[in-house]
Amino acid sequence: MKMKPYIFRKVLHMIACSITALILMKMKTWTHVIYASLTAIVLIYPLLDHFEKYPAYRRFFVEKGPGEVKESLVLLFAMLMIITLIGWGIFDNKYTVLAALLMWGLGDASAALVGIPYGKHKIGRKSLEGTAAMFAVSFFSGLEILSAFTPFSAGKIFLTVFLSALCACLSELFSPSKADTFTVPILTLLCLQLLEMILKI
Numbered sequence: 314m315k316m317k318p319y320i321f322r323k324v325l326h327m328i329a330c331s332i333t334a335l336i337l338m339k340m341k342t343w344t345h346v347i348y349a350s351l352t353a354i355v356l357i358y359p360l361l362d363h364f365e366k367y368p369a370y371r372r373f374f375v376e377k378g379p380g381e382v383k384e385s386l387v388l389l390f391a392m393l394m395i396i397t398l399i400g401w402g403i404f405d406n407k408y409t410v411l412a413a414l415l416m417w418g419l420g421d422a423s424a425a426l427v428g429i430p431y432g433k434h435k436i437g438r439k440s441l442e443g444t445a446a447m448f449a450v451s452f453f454s455g456l457e458i459l460s461a462f463t464p465f466s467a468g469k470i471f472l473t474v475f476l477s478a479l480c481a482c483l484s485e486l487f488s489p490s491k492a493d494t495f496t497v498p499i500l501t502l503l504c505l506q507l508l509e510m511i512l513k514i
Contacts, residue, residue: 318375319429323422325374329385330418333393337411343401350390350397358383388494395495396502404506408462412455412474413502416481420451421497424485436486444482451478455505465512473508480504 336353340346361383364370374382393414400410428443436444455474463470481501488496 319425321375323425327419327422329389330414330422333389334411334414334418337393337397337407337414343397343407346397346401347394350394354387354390357386361386385494388491392494392498396498399499400502400506406506406509408458409502409505409509411462412458412477412505413498415454415458416451416478416501417485417493417498419454420447420478420481421485421493423447423450438490439486444486447485448478448482451481451501463509465509469512473505473512476508477501477504 336349337346340349362380365376365380365383376382396410396413400413401407424439424443424447427446428440432440432442434441452474455477456470459465459470459474460467465473478501481497481504484497484500485493
């Protein structure tokens with residue numbers, strides 16, 4: 314049975330999110346993440362640019378428009394560089410970058426996987442069901458990361474993740490198309506970082 318296009322796209326989305334998370338975890342410094350991201354763009358973009366002229370490529374990736382995959386690649390790694398610079402470079406918190414990345418990546422995918430087939434209550438272009446799915450997945454993703462890497466009490470972790478997941482959902486809900494690749498992880502990261510600073514006081 315052929316996989317539905319939106320499912321295939323979100324599977325690719327989760328694979329890409331996992332790869333960026335792996336890059337983040339394997340690098341020893343934030344500058345290494347920047348270099349790795351730039352290298353990925355320089356190496357992969359020309360390959361995609363070359364192969365997208367072939368019909369088999371377009372059938373496989375099911376692009377919404379010409380050049381979407383290579384454009385998404387650039388957006389993904391540009392976003393990784395920005396949140397790494399902010400979270401790890403400026404605030405010296407690698408784990409908040411990882412949490413924001415997974416809360417966005419896994420949460421966004423779950424919003425589509427639930428919202429497209431089951432979304433009955435519309436909120437603009439999105440649905441209440443998809444937003445609820447994003448909140449749940451973002452929450453548990455963030456909870457897993459913060460529980461593993463932060464010394465905070467369970468109550469502080471719960472509050473931080475709850476509010477940050479809410480921030481992720483709202484920013485995804487109201488972001489223009491494609492802009493959510495930047496707005497959601499960046500705002501989620503800033504929310505995580507701000508709450509951590511407040512709770513340390």
